[in-house]
Amino acid sequence: MGLHTGEPRPTGERYVGFGVHRAARIGAVGHGGQILLSNATRELVEDELPPDAHVRELGTFALKDVDRPERLFQLEIEGAPSTFPPLRAQRVARPRSVPRRPLVLGLLALAVAAAVGSTFAFALDGSDGAPSGVAESGGQILAVDATNGTVSRRISAGRTPTAIAAAEGSVWVVDADARTLILFDEASSAVETLSTGATPTDVVARPGAVWVGNGERIEGSQFIGPVATAVVRLDPATRTERAHVRLPAKVGDLSNLLENHLAVADGSLWAVTPNYSVVRIDGASGAITATSKAVRAIAVAAGGGGVWVLGADGDVVRLHERTARVVARVKIPASVISISVGDDAAWVTSGDGKLWRIATGPSPNVGSIDLALGIADLAVGAGAVWVLNPLAGTLTQVDLDTVTVSGTIELEGIPRSVAVDGDTVWVAVVAGLGAAVTEEVSGITSLPATVCEPVLAGGGEKADMLVVSDLPLQGGVQVMTTQMAQAIAFVMRERNFRAGRFRFAYQSCDDSIASTGLYDDAKCEANAREYARNEDVIGVIGPFNSGCAIAALPTLNRAPNGPLAMVSPLNSFVGVTRGGPGIDPTLPASLYPTGRRNYVRVYPTDDLQGAALALFARERGRKRVFVLDDGDVNYGGLMATGFATSARRLGLEVVGRDSWDPQAGSYANIAARVAQSGATAVFVGGLIDSNAARVVRDLRDRLRRTVDIMGPDGLQPLLLVEQAGRAALGTYVALGGVVTERLPRAGTRFVERFAQTQGGAEIEPSSVYAAQATEVLLDAIARSDGSRASVVQELFRSQVRGGLLGSFGFDVNGDITESPVTILRVDSGRGSQAIQSVEGATVARVVRPRAGLVR
Structure with a gap:
């Protein structure tokens, strides 16, 4: 029997609704005579049970057709059976809490927000905004003096700061992992953390108003993370909500992009909707007064040079500031990334490392300069264009008048977003993973617990090297990727954590952020830096997403004594290994700066x-x-x-x-x-x-x-x-790939063995691919001399016979030679x-x- 507490919906003689569905799913995983409770029901009845009854927690489980894992409890009554087989569901790790400082005035802030009808609660986090030092939590706000190009302050700012905005001495940052908004006051050095009641995705600030994009998952969308479906306007003085506007969104043509979706011009907000259109929202009334579908919009920006929209196909259009009709249109002949607007031009970064200048006017002139591969977000102000390069960890200053590089600033982190307020350039930076751990397993230095799980190793043995997996362990794919990590560990246990004469340890690491539940480029790059820097790491199993591989590979390719091997179980994007029609011409060469390949995959290309x-x-x-x-x-x-x-x-x-x-x-x-x-x-x-x-x-x-x-x-x-x-x-x-039912004999046997550890949960094909990637890497280690370079060499010599996926090798690009579809x-x-x-x-x-x- 499964018990859940919720509000059903009557239809004739039946009750329906998600609560009824969840109760049915809970009951389905149990066994005859077993009574299972959801956490919601447990909280209501636990203190009211008679003396001969109590509840016992069984763990957190993934239920079929239920988005979020559920904590399940068993009702035990004296004299009744209390021992049952494992539940018929996959047990998952409970979501890791994000370490943060104790909050002060939390209840008071919540009460104030409720009193004014706001969906925002705010609390001072206790940070003093110290001007120097590395942020303990991994995120930083950097203040760069535009007059001399030096970093004047480093302020601790959550864990994964993404979008940043600044106005009137206040800096606003979205923390993607904590799903909060951070406010830093330059004058007092106070740092506040605000909860929006939803998932903040973007922020823009102007004198007197701050607008925040609030995200949620769209039902029926393939994208499992939230997209901005509403915007709210905050009073920057009181931190209270003054307007709430729903953005048009319907199933059909849906975007999965989040940042650079908001811009302000003459008191009106311009916002990119989930359907790639752009809307103009009146700042006073909150009414949508104009809509443009001129391009499939991926970003919008505004400034003295007008309102400009960046299209997915490289089209850039200027919109009329009242009617949203197209005033000018140009085409950028490259993959576009970000846009910012100054007094007389719009500026665009592209994937080929160019900065484009589009002069205002009905027939705008277009020109470009070469910067560097990896450039991304940009902002205009203080007499310059400021361009971030997350790959290089730099901020480049380009003079507005001469359109030449004035200087490049090392930021000691991975910059995500940039804004200008007066003579200060503000940068949201993701710092490193933090201090490494040395005492868990002798012989190696393990990776920090902020991103990686505890080390697994053979009992009581010293390890010679460390193998890591890199997967998104949060959000909607968590159930799949958790099982993949368990499959990797299962293979290692079957081998007694040995690869030939080498003893290894294993850590499962996370490359996702909480706000989307998906991989994050900056986190993929930050993880790669730690893997490369820790010379005990001998190989990486992953990533899950091809985009994460693109972010990580240049760093792994340049790793000391490397390159460092990466074996992906599921990457399918062609450009990771070879060029072709429609592929960015810089790929794949830009991923392998040493000229030597260090990546293979066991999955077929798209x-x-x-x-x-x-x-x-x-x-x-x-x-x-x-x-x-x-x-x-x-x-x-x-x-x-x-x-x-x-x-x-x-x-x-x-x-x-x-x-x-x-x-x-x-x-x-x-x-x-x-x-x-x-x-x-x-x-x-x-x-x-x-x-x-x-x-x-x-x-x-x-x-x-x-x-x-x-x-x-x-x-x-x-x-x-x-x-x-x-x-x-x-x-x-x-x-x-191939589904579980069509696996060859070795794959079928693996599924049978691994299933015994999964409590009746169905074994996903992705777990078999993860296990095969693990075996490929371990076999290469066993044949190597124990160095990073030798492991890479042996990977490309692999000839698997009778493997979990059949018999195969890898070509010179790193693609699997046998690719079932x-x-x-x-x-x-x-x-x-x-x-x-x-x-x-x-x-x-x-x-x-x-x-x-x-x-």
Whole structure:
């Protein structure tokens, strides 16, 4: 029996709602005669139980179709059975609390906020804002004197400061890990911590007003983290909320970006919405007075030169400050990153290391200067453009008049965001991980507990080296990645923490932040620096996300006595290992500054999904194919190119190719062109969040059932059915890798052994891939001489026979030579909506495309 306390919703003779669903899920993991309580129920009944009854905590568990893990308790009654088998759910670690100083006046602040109807509670954190020294908690606010380019103050600021804003001597910072807003007063050196009642994502400040983006997860979105769905205006003097505005957001074309989404001009706020549009919000009334969909907006900025919007495809537009109509438009021929506006120009950073100047006017002049790879956020003020480089840990000053570099400042950390107030440049910096630990396992220096779990090692033995894993251990992927870390540890235990003649220890490290539950570039880079600096670290298993690898690899490649080996279980982005159509031309060379590769992966690249579907189409006799994509060169376009290239090499006729506008309300015209082409199969390259479900629905309305619709893993089966209805049924979806049921013999045996440690929880394919990555690294260590360089050399010599994923090696780029891709057929709307879930579909085929089809 499962008991949970919540508010049900009556429908006829039944009760429904999330509370009822949660109670059912709790009961489902128990056993006959066992009574399980949620934490909510336990808190209500524990003090009211009779003397012969009590509750016992069983731990925190992941429940099927429930987003957050649940603390479960067992009701024990004297004389009744109290011993049962393990629960049929995966046990997870309880979320780590973020170390922070004791808060003062917390209850008083909460009462004040409630009295004025505010959703904000604030408290002084006890920091004195000392001008020097490393922040204990890992985050810092740096004050840079614009007149001489020196760092004048370092202020402790939470754990992972991201967005920063400054006005009238007050500095406002979003702490992504604590999900709070930090306020530093320059005059008094006081530091305050404010809770917004939601997840703050961005902040902008101007005299008399501070605006904060508040985030939440959008139901039906593939993005598991929060995006800004509302903005609130604060009175900077009283810290109270003066306005609350909901941003337009609907399932379809959805952004997963968070920062540089707010700008203020003439008292009005400009905000990027979750649907890539930009809205103008009247500062006095809070009303949305204008909307622009001129570009798929990823950032907005304002200044004396007007309101400018940065588009995902490199378009930069200036908007009229009242009507939001386009006044000017230019195109940046590179991957754009950030934007800031001065009195007479807009300034843009791009992925190729350039700083672009766009002069104001109806026909603006565009020019650029070369800075350095890795540049990111920027701000204009104090006679200069100030450009951050998180990769190099620097702040570069560019003179506004001459557009030349005046100087570069070393920041001793990883800068995230920059703002200018008067003659002071304020920078949000993520410091290092903190002091290392030496006493836990003899022979090695372990990594600090602020980011990494305790060390695991063989009983009573001295370790020769340290192996780490780097995964996002917070948020919606926590259940998956926790099991992956457990699978890594399981492999190591089976080997008695030995690799040949070497004894090793293991630490599981986190590369995510709490505000999104996803990996964070700055944290990935900070982790990489610690791994490289600690010479006991011999190899890294991870990361989970390709973007994290891109952030970490340049540092690991330059590691002392290295490079330092990295083996990823799940990275799929092509550009980590090789170039190709739509790939940033600086990749992958910029990831390997020494010229020597130190990265391999056991997972297939994204473009092989397209190749697998092309093979599948040929197998089904579909000789004429039409190719569609969502215009995103990093995913949908990349997948579509892989499919089209493979189709041609397989002798199929590509009868047409087109891109859809993710913001369109109908795709009937595209469906008509596909029908007229005589195509017998259509490839839909995109995401549910780029409106692919509507594309599928309009295609199916026009095409015969004999025409196959197929797409990459972005067409997650359950979400596809939810948004496209019955039109989604029969769609073929590629899934990189192989599902657990189709593993070779060694993989199946591993699942059987590992499952005995998981309390009945289902073993995810990702855990098998993590285990295989671990075995590859340990085997390379065993064959090496124990040095970092030798381990890398042995990785590329790997020839796995009868492994968990079969037999394979690695090519010169680091890609696995045998790359199975699973083809699913969407057949229902029931099951899990988890990323890469196969629920809602059946396995139609496992295909092993040759890499030569896409290269």
